[in-house]
Amino acid sequence: MNALEIRGLTKRFGGLVAVDSLDLVLPEGGLVGLIGPNGAGKTTVFNLVSGLYPPDAGSILVRDHDLAGHPPHEVARHGIARTFQNIRLFGSLTALDNVRVGAHMVCGGSYLSAILGGRQSRDLDRRTREQAMQVLHDIGIERYANELASSLPYGVQRKLEIARALASSPSVLLLDEPACGMNPQETAELRDLVSRLLQEWKLSILLIEHDMRFVMGICQTIYVLDYGKTIACGPPEAIRNDPAVIEAYLGDAVH
């Protein structure tokens, strides 16, 4: 069973084909990397999958549902969570509240009960608070719970964004350059975190990353995009020696 299956996904911006009939399979519990030079269309793929852009063609299958063209909040309801390349936290909310927004869908509770301060709403609120604290604890940043998100150190912000995504109890996690701007120690921590997400949280992860050592070290399968097209796909060793990939990254001069 595949956690996510993309077939013939295409997105055009005017005359530019940003993503050209992409086929991609993310197996249940798998970790798939998406790499390619700048402007290859990697983040566009994420924006298509998470519903921020409507695709021009193709399908995005999650458990037999085709999510192509659905709005983001519906895609999220099917268990797809993501992080952003340029961190998009809710800056003036505390770390805890950021995670509590992540738990929005799984929290429940009607509007009326909320504005009348009903018992149902208050009980749910307390439970969400505990769950959010648990997530912060699991990611190892619970001591920042009451700090404003915008005031946190960069590495913690990256982790908080992952924590927020986890709070929505996803089955598929899309990580957009999680190691971007991290120092070697933070990158090592992130690698541990990602493997824990796979093992303990039973997530399937699709990862965009520029740090080649990071990607080659942890991904089972790698897709290489260039100008919106898949130029290679396979296990890390095969990708490393693929002439088309080397050419895309380094240009013809190598030959």
Next chain:
Amino acid sequence: MDLARILRFAAVITLLLALQALFASGLVNPYYIRVLILCCFSVMLAVSLNIIIGYAGQFSIGHAGFYAVGAYTAGAFTVYAGPPIRQALPLDRLPGWLEGTAFLMAAICVGTLFAALAGLAVGLPSLRLRGDYLAIATLGFGEMIRVVIQNVEAVGGPRGFSGIPIYSSFFWASLFAVAIVWIARNLARSRHGRALLAIREDETAASVLGVNVTKHKVAAFVLSSALAGCAGALYAHYEGYLEPRSFDFIRSIEIIIMVVIGGMGSTTGAVIAAVILTLIPELLRGLAEYRMVIYSALLVLFMLVRPQGLFGTWELSWETLRTRWEKRLERP
């Protein structure tokens, strides 16, 4: 309902009733009572507007329009539907105060409902889009409502709408002010309130976390309009006379200034700024014509010196006081 909440509720009612009894006794200068009641209306308006501006981050500049919808529909209800209802039902057997209260409650329902519908009609098309469309749409709506009212003879047109029975009092105005503050606070503490804050901070990030951005914005806008309508209904039955000029663009701006100076996103701030900005023109009676000048100067000053407003997004609650106290204890 647990016991603590019932007790708290009873305590508030008792306090407000006691104040009402004191004010009715004639021992307090009626002018002070009037100013206090005007403060209650300002609080209702500022707190309800803060839901859409402060929490959801959507700029609405037609709040007085929804206030007017509530006031005029509620007033028209008691003036035109009141006599037939009195004929149909044996209401004269009830004591007078109870009859008045029943009509006031019905009028509040009418005013709230119509303002909510107006909110839905304005919000649904303009909140589907991103950006400042809501500001423009509400600006237009506020002016439109005023022009419509001025041209409807049944509600007095430009002469004003008089002869509305006076059922409201300090008790009702203050009770509903407390109720609206309570509703806003409950909302802020719920997942729906947090969804609004998330939308204010980053719509895209909120939507990928499963927040239906349009639905939450529209719901908040309808709630905000409905509460303004509720305040309008109370105002109509307090003043007994409505004139289109008191619901113009300037009134909307006054309410926005209260929210901005209080701190967008802080109900505490909205309450305090509403009270202060209602008292200032009363204290400076001699300078009444310069009221808008003073307001504008205050706004400019605040934008320069303290752009986040008096309170920022800080809220007064047991929880915030306790965390502040704990932080102080932690410090060596």
